[in-house]
Amino acid sequence: MLLVSAPILGVPEKAALSQVIDSGWLTMGDRVREFEQAFASMHGARDCVAVGSCTAALHLLLHALGIGPGDEVLVPSLTFVATANAVLYVGATPVFVDIESVDVPLISVAEAEARCTTRTKAVILVHFAGYLPDREQWQRFARLRGLHIIEDAAHAPGLREVGTFGAAAAFSFYGNKNMTTAEGGAVIARDPDLLDRVRLARGHGMTTGTHQRLNSRTPQYDVTMLGFNYRMDEMRAAIGLVQLQNLQEWNEIRRIIAVLYRRLIADRCPAIVIPFSEPRTSAYHIMPIVLPRYASRQDVIDELRTQGIQTTIHYPPVHQMTFYRERFPGVSLPQTEDFAERELTIPLHPQITSAAAESVVAALAAALKTGALKAGAQRGTAA
CATH class of the missing domain: 3.40.640.10 (Type I PLP-dependent aspartate aminotransferase-like (Major domain))
Structure with missing residues (x-):
């Protein structure tokens, strides 16, 4: 994995x-x-x-x-x-x-x-x-x-x-x-x-x-x-x-992989939004992406998992968690909720190779293509 x-x-x-x-x-x-x-x-x-x-x-x-x-x-x-x-x-x-x-x-x-x-x-x-x-x-x-x-x-x-x-x-x-x-x-x-x-x-x-x-x-x-x-x-x-002793070198490797991901995703998965499009200082801790609205995030997660690629979510909104929802009811944060519904975190750490990054993006592209076909079929059925 x-x-x-x-x-x-x-x-x-x-x-x-x-x-x-x-x-x-x-x-x-x-x-x-x-x-x-x-x-x-x-x-x-x-x-x-x-x-x-x-x-x-x-x-x-x-x-x-x-x-x-x-x-x-x-x-x-x-x-x-x-x-x-x-x-x-x-x-x-x-x-x-x-x-x-x-x-x-x-x-x-x-x-x-x-x-x-x-x-x-x-x-x-x-x-x-x-x-x-x-x-x-x-x-x-x-x-x-x-x-x-x-x-x-x-x-x-x-x-x-x-x-x-x-x-x-x-x-x-x-x-x-x-x-x-x-x-x-x-x-x-x-x-x-x-x-x-x-x-x-x-x-x-x-x-x-x-x-x-x-x-x-x-x-x-x-x-x-x-x-x-x-x-x-x-x-x-x-x-x-x-x-x-290794932190600065590891952070630089993270930066290089993040740049590679941006180029590959822009080329093969243009429907995906990668946050922070404008340059800003970063330690490149994780690689969050935002899926297009037509994509089922769970389907994408499942497809990547079949390819041996772990993904996760950063983060389920705190205000929607049971403990906080019960204590602070009625909180509405539209931008946070939209982001959290479509965000997916893909692998990013210093042991990621360029070949591994390419395989992640290839799996993403395949999953999105399947999702687009499903969405098109559903629209056709509804029509």
Whole structure:
């Protein structure tokens, strides 16, 4: 099966894990700190905080910014559910905002303006598929309203622009991301006080960690806030240090494959829309396409699967999921819903060859041809 995403793991990662096991120190030690410094340096930041997941990163950021009950946070519905969940974790209310268009499936500034109230305290910008929104536009929007900008950068590691939009950025190192630590995440914040609050809350609000106390004169510590258990362990940090060395090269390979896909699809499947037709900065995390209205997405999925090609969907809209639909009834986001009904994600990762990309597009073309014939037959029967 040609997978939508696939981690690249090998001998260097195994060696790094063995070194951690041989050291006898498994959590929150020198490797976590080294990984934090290396990841921050790649993004032009002074420091960062490594955590257990991107969900944890988002929760910690909202908590550290003092967002809570009675507050509202603008979020896209075209995202993984964790983006909205984190808002609920702090007792605030997620306010779902439509995307710009099928071509630009990023949260819309105009729609965000329409949904702002006196209770709005922040906006979470999701860098969908690895593509960045207009930074200056969003900074003007937030500055005029006194809002915090939080970047959900799960799809965009390795871009130096990430973490410069506003208060902070949250990253994911899940197994299907551009680089992985299996589970894991990180926070980049330019304000050192904000980063300190995140770091403190990561480990139960404790003033020192176990590794720090090992190397100090006293085992005493204090707890100065209500915190969480969102630490990263040494094994994940060790994998991350190896992966980080390859991230820029892997992102470049993703870019090359994405360019090839665009050329092949334009030639063989012109009815398919590929979002982000205008150039913009990206980490090329996934390859979303939008099928023509006459095509049955399930038929296309089934046809590609018979050819040994996995596909998936990014994303079922959060506002239409049972949990959120019951709590926030009546939400209508036409652009998001149209995009989500026709979006299909095809394989994109550094192990994709040009021949594999050509086979994916050939299978797409065949599936669409079958779909067009079916649609024509149905129209003829109806006539």
